[in-house]
Amino acid sequence: EILWTDGLGVMTRGVTDDSGTLQLQHISPERSYILGKDAEGGVFVSENFFYESEIYNTRLYIFTDRPLYRAGDRVDVKVIGREFHDPLHSSPIVSAPAKLSVLDANGSLLQTVNVTLDARNGGQGSFRLPENAVAGGYELRLAYRNQVYSSSFRVANYIKPHFEIGLALAKKEFKTGEAVSGKLQLLYPDGEPVKNARVQLSLRAQQLSMVGNDLRYAGRFPVSLEGSETVSDASGHVALNLPAADKPSRYLLTVSASDGAAYRVTTTKEILIERGLAHYSLSTAAQYSNSGESVVFRYAALESSKQVPVTYEWLRLEDRTSHSGELPSGGKSFTVNFAKPGNYNLTLRDKDGLILAGLSHAVSGKGSTAHTGTVDIVADKTLYQPGETAKMLITFPEPIDEALLTLERDRVEQQSLLSHPANWLTLQRLNDTQYEARVPVSNSFAPNITFSVLYTRNGQYSFQNAGIKVAVPQLDIRVKTDKTHYQPGELVNVELTSSLKGKPVSAQLTVGVVDEMIYALQPEIAPNIGKFFYPLGRNNVRTSSSLSFISYDQALSSEPVAPGATNRSERRVKMLERPRREEVDTAAWMPSLTTDKQGKAYFTFLMPDSLTRWRITARGMNGDGLVGQGRAYLRSEKNLYMKWSMPTVYRVGDKPAAGLFIFSQQDNEPVALVTKFAGAEMRQTLTLHKGANYISLTQNIQQSGLLSAELQQNGQVQDSISTKLSFVDNSWPVEQQKNVMLGGGDNALMLPEQASNIRLQSSETPQEIFRNNLDALVDEPWGGVINTGSRLIPLSLAWRSLADHQSAAANDIRQMIQDNRLRLMQLAGPGARFTWWGEDGNGDAFLTAWAWYADWQASQAIGVTQQPEYWQHMLDSYAEQADNMPLLHRALVLAWAQEMNLPCKTLLKGLDEAIARRGTKTEDFSEEDTRDINDSLILDTPESPLADAVANVLTMTLLKKAQLKSTVMPQVQQYAWDKAANSNQPLAHTVVLLNSGGDATQTAAILSGLTAEQSTIERALAMNWLAKYMATMPPVVLPAPAGAWAKHKLTGGGEDWRWVGQGVPDILSFGDELSPQNVQVRWREPAKMAQQSNIPVTVERQLYRLIPGEEEMSFILQPVTSNEIDSDALYLDEITLTSEQDAVLRYGQVEVPLPPGADVERTTWGISVNKPNAAKQQGQLLEKARNEMGELAYMVPVKELTGTVTFRHLLRFSQKGQFVLPPARYVRSYAPAQQSVAAGSEWTGMQVK
The missing domain is CATH 2.60.40.1930 (Macroglobulin (MG2) domain)
Incomplete structure (x- = not known):
């Protein structure tokens, strides 16, 4: 008799039949027990663990165009599905909408994409990764019909290498058995060789399979390589001698080179060693035979070759005995009689002893036994x-x-x-x-x-x-191109064929063409489509025995409680960094192609401007749910191609030494290089060596214009490239604007002679003024908490104003929102609290609230849903710091909390009481406001009488909305209202308008007073709070002015006209039919022309050249005393700020100019430096670089300045020439007229050699 129990009671029972078996049916818990008693009274217990191994339901195959991406890349996603009823039978899925969520490596939700799943075609979608996406594994979650399905891809970040590593092989193709030789070439961007660089070579090989030239996974095992660490010679060359491959292989050569910089430059090169020898298949009728039985083994060549097997050999694994024999000449089979039972390995060898085929075989017979305890x-x-x-x-x-x-x-x-x-x-x-x-x-x-x-x-x-x-029928998908090798820019014609059991069949296909090197760094993550839909089923049967049962689990209570679930841990994977810089990794992506009744489909694509090997992967499914996958390869090659090696933006007065790289697959071939610039044409006759050739251009380039180059050989154009060069003013720029009335005919513009970046926008209606301010805010640089949040607000407003959220403009705005949301996440500190620029320290309650509020606005706009309690964390730091915060900051935080529907009535009462206790003197309200209109009330003077007045008025508005009464005396409130209304601050006017109500005209008056010099947070708040007074109206069209003006689409939905001609236009000419219209003119002018006020801060700049010390990664600092810079060297830029006042200067920034082509090294880890007179002392470790790159400059945020502060950064200079620079300066971030520049003319000019 058998009882089946879950530990709580008997689920079912029964009696075994004559064969001793019994089948019981009941829903099984994870842990259960069988209790039995035989006819003689003996009892036994068996413990069984059970969980469903195989569940038949909807299977959704989610895959991306490639497994690895860089930040900012577009990701294409395809979904194919079937509803399974058992291992083989399925039906189409139900057509329904689905939501695709993207989670980054930190688990943060980046965005959600709507995907419509079709029963036949599946679904597809795409999204763009943020420009600042973190590296690691990303997850795709697809919510479909109340179920969530998952897939993944990876993101890697790369730092731009400061020199190039080129590989030149001695011959174009290598066969097996041949040594692989060539050379590496290390060059700086200016063409100078990287001398005495330490180069480490790491070689991996993957054996190519015998069929289809596909990769058969055999692990990335190392191949021994003599001299794996070497040094480049005076010409930057490293000799390369790799061992010969005895089998067709794909060599992956990883080169890691260091010239003493903070990090190595790493690149991976692929060398295909084609099949040089024949390969054979070896087979027999059965995998086992009887001892003494003659077994016939058949062999056949998989391709025609002169290499043939001449001997066979077998090895008995039990005792390692072996035997070999000769193969008949021209034969196709041989016979072996195995006398002893056991397990055998058979191999075929050629005359050189190279293995050509292999097979395992088992032999049965008397004396055969398994190991004890096994079958x-x-x-x-x-x-x-x-x-x-x-x-x-x-x-x-x-x-x-x-x-x-x-x-x-x-x-x-x-x-x-x-x-x-x-x-x-x-x-x-x-x-x-x-x-x-x-x-x-x-x-x-x-x-x-x-x-x-x-x-x-x-x-x-x-x-x-x-x-x-058992074989499952699969589609046979063939991929064929009209050629195997293409030049960049050529049209590639691809033919796809789908068949089933040799007969053509129509199928839905998805095809991707991806750079093969992607798979060298990250193997394909998506499983084979056949193995996904028709995997080998897991065994759902658990076998256990009472003979192995010792006792009930002593860790469990004997009390009758339900058994607990088993804990399982997740295994995580790591990935190599991808050190490559190709512009295009996916050459083509066809998410939905249908083959016709003849099983044919075609598509074309243009070969990208990238020289590499491409993998074409086609996956398909027919109407019956049968699937298949095919693959093919092609190469993009070019004997001669060019690449610019110079920046595109310069300052007026710069004299760059222009140049380019020409990469040649030929040796000592004459070519002609024709370059054109500013109407002048130059022709150079060259003889190129194989590999990279740096060519200096003879043009005199000192003005903006189009530079083009053409490479000719034998009268034929082999390659051509062009780039636009811009020359900007050599002083620090300041954004300026003015409103003018323009009409038909000629209108005087009256701009400064040095004005640049001139733009015209209509400001005829309040809506146009609103859009103009929105666009100006979105274009603000730098990425601190204040600026990032101030960009998210107008972007959210722009998103809400769009009629079509699927348009190209909507995609751009969504991408900018994603980038800035992610930037905010990266700035967050412990407990999701924020400091000004993500620096270490306790979070600031006001900055934390601003970041949360901006993120809430963006999340509401693009539909990223969070639980209501999630946003409660915004007030955590406020509750701790409120008593020490300025009243204005407290009022703003509670205004945002109220807008977010957070419970804040008690906090509002506390703020109102604090205002009442302040006991502000009425004469404070009567003082005349003389502050600069561009100074920030929120961040520069938050505790001034005007700030308190604005806080008072804002609190009145909040109390009224919350239906609470104020304890502040009415006359104090009136004085506060009057002071705010009579000030020149846009924020004060905005708060007054919110309190008393207004219309579009009043709103336009406030918005017209906003300038690019004002704090971004005040402009963003004004726009957000005043947006409700704006009616949705189409943009006013400003007709094209006469002359070199180009139309430009703006983020907010409007457009502007930009001057693209030479010099500064004097007049604006329109047709006579134009009626008078308000127009806003924006331009950029040198800071020396604008009104500036100096502050008591001294700015000093000193450059040091890094001389390698005795120990690795240690350097001696050599002061640079002239303006001559070596383009091959590494430099330390030291900026020293000294404040001459006792009061702390808060919220400033140091802006340091760089010549074109110069860059700040991002990695300083491990580098130590010493002054020359302290060479024997322990070196100082360099601090982590804290800077943001701008145009021809870098900026360092300075939250607080008191006494002396020093900032150090590593610099490289890659562009040769003579360059003009403005002096370094310190600027108050929220009082931009207050600044101090470095004294003297030192470092206002550099000559890079």
């Missing part, structure tokens, strides 16, 4: 077709008369005793320890079923199983 099962074939008979050789460790034989998958499908075979198999006893089971294979076995054997002896039980794998 050996060997199938005669690895794959069966329905209708065949599977032969299973069963070997026991001792003579056995009884065992339980089962077929298992979702349940115990069939069962039999060894002594009484059931009708689903036949058994033959070969000897005392071996049996042969013959199982007819039916369609229902596909894709696999498990054959199990269990026996007991002497109180022990032994158990083993083996799989019977």
Whole structure:
């Protein structure tokens, strides 16, 4: 009698039949027990663990165009699905909308994409990664019909290498058996060789498979390489000698080179060693035979070749005995008689002893035994077709008369005793320890079923199983291109063929063309489509025995409680960094192609301007749910191609030494280089060596214009490139604007002679003024918490104003919102609290609230949903710091909290009481406001009388909305209202308007007073709070002015006209029919022309050249005393600020000019530096670089300045020439008229050699 229990009670019971078996049916918990009693009164207990291994429901195959991306890349996603009812039978999915969520490596939700899934075509979508996306594994979650499906891809970040590593091989193609030789060439961007660079070479090989030139995974095992660390010579060359490959292989050579910089430049090069020898298949009728039986082995060449096998060899694994024999000349088979039972390995070798084929074979016979406690099962074939008979050789460790034989998958499908075979198999006893089971294979076995054997002896039980794998029909998808090699820019024609069992069939295909080097750094993440939809099924049957049961789990309470679930841990994976800089990684992506009745489909794409090997992957599914996957390769090659090696932006007065690289696959071939600039044409006759050639241009380039180059050989144009060069003013720029009335005919513009970046925008209506301010805010530089939040607000407003959220403009805005949201996340400190620029320290309650508020605005706009309690964290730091915060900051935080529907009535009462206690003197309100209109009330003077007045008025508005009464005296409130209304501050006017109400005209008056020099947070708040007064109106069209004006689309939905001509226009001419119209003119002018007020801060700049010390990564600082800079050297830029006042200067920034082509090294880890007179002392470790790059400059945020502060950064100078620079300066971020510049003319000019 058998009882089945879950520990709480008996679920079901029964009695075994004559064969000793019993089947019980009940829903099984994860842990259960079988209690049994035999006829003689003996009892036994068996413990069983169960969970569903295979569940048949909707399977969604989610994959991306490639497995690895860089920040800012576009990601294309395809979804294919079927509804499965059992392992083989499925039906189309239900057409329904789905939501695709993108989670970054930190688990943060980046964005959500709407995807419509179609029953036949599946679904597709795309999104763009933020420019500042973090590296790591990303997850895609697809919510479809109340279920969530997942997929993944990876993102890697790369730092731009400061020198190039080129590979020139001695010959174009290598065969197996040939040594691979060539040279590496290390060059700086200016063409100078990288001398004495330490170069480490790491070689990996992947053996190419015998069929289709595909990669067969054999691990990335190392190949020995002599001289794996070497040094480049005076010309930047490193000789390369790689060992010969004895099999067709793909070499992956990783080169890691260092010239003493803070980090190595790493690149990976691919070398394909084509098949030089023949490969053979070796087969036999069955995978096992009887001892003494003659076994025929057949071999056949997989390709035509002169290499042939001449000997065979077998090795018996049990005792390592071996035997070899000669193969008949021109034969196709040989016969072996294995005298002893056991396991054998057979190999075919050529005359040189190279293995050409191999096979394993088992031999049965008397004396064959398995290892003690085990059962050996060997199938005669690895794959069966329905209708065949599977032969299973069963070997026991001792003579056995009884065992339980089962077929298992979702349940115990069939069962039999060894002594009484059931009708689903036949058994033959070969000897005392071996049996042969013959199982007819039916369609229902596909894709696999498990054959199990269990026996007991002497109180022990032994158990083993083996799989019977059955072929599942698959689509055969062939990919064919009209050529195997293409030049960049050529049209590639691709033919796709889909067939089933040799007959054409129509199918839905998805095709991607991806740079093969992507897969060298990140193997394909998506599984093979056939293995995904028709995987080998997991065995749902758990086998346990009472003979192995010792006791109930002593860790569990004996009280009757439900069994707990099992804990499982997740395994994480790591990935190599990808050190490459190709512009295009996906050459083509066709998410939905349909082959016709003849199984044909075609598409074309232009080969990208990238020289590499491309992989074409095609995945498909037909109407019956059968799937297949095909692959092909092609190469993009070019004998001669050019690449610019110079910046595109310069300052007026710069004299750059222009140049470019010409990469040649030929040696000592004459070519002609023709360059054109500013109407002048120059022709140079050159003889190029193989590899990279740096060519200096003879043009005199000192003004803006288009520079073009053309490479000719034998009268034919081999390559051509062009780039636009811009020359900007050599002083610090200041944004200026004015409003003018323009009409038909000529209008005087009256701009400064040095004005640049001139733009015209209509400001005829309040809506136009609103849009103009919105665009100005979005264009603000720098990425601190204030500026990032101030960009998110107008971007959210722009998103809400769009009529079509699927348009190209909407995609651009969504991308900018994603970038800035992610930037905010990266600035967050512990507990999601924020400092000014993400620096260390306790979070600031006001900055934290601003970041949360900006993120809430953006999330509301683009539909990123969070739980209501999530936003409650915004007020955590406010509750701790409120008593020490300025009243204005407190009022603003609670205004945002109220807008976010957070509970803040109690906090509002506390603020109102604080205002009442302040006891402000009425004469404070009567003082005349003389502050600069561009100074920030919020961040520069938040505790001034005007700031308190604005806080008072804002609090009145908040209390009114919350239906609370104020405790502040009415006359104090009136004085506050009057002071705010009479000030020149836009924020004060905005708060007054919110309190008393207003219209579009009043709003336009406030918005007209906003300038680019004012604090971004005040402009963003004004726009956000005043947006409700704006009616949705189409933009006013400003007709094209006469002359060199170009139209430009703006983020806010409007447009402007930009001056693209030479000099500064004097007049604006329109047609006579133009009626008078208000126009806003914006331009940029040198800071020296604008009104500036100096502050008591001294700015000093000193450059040091880094001379390598005795220890690695240690340097001696050599002061640079002249303006001459070596382009090959590494420099330390030291900026020293000294404040001459006692009061702390808050919120400032140092702006340091750089010549064109100069860059700040981002990595300083491990570098130590010493002054010359302290060479024997321990070097100082360089602090982490804290800067943001701007145009021809870098900026360092300075939150607080008191006394002396020093900032140090590593610099490289890559562009040669003479350059003019403005002096370094310190600027108050929220009082921009207050600044101090470095004294003297030092570092206002540099000559880079």
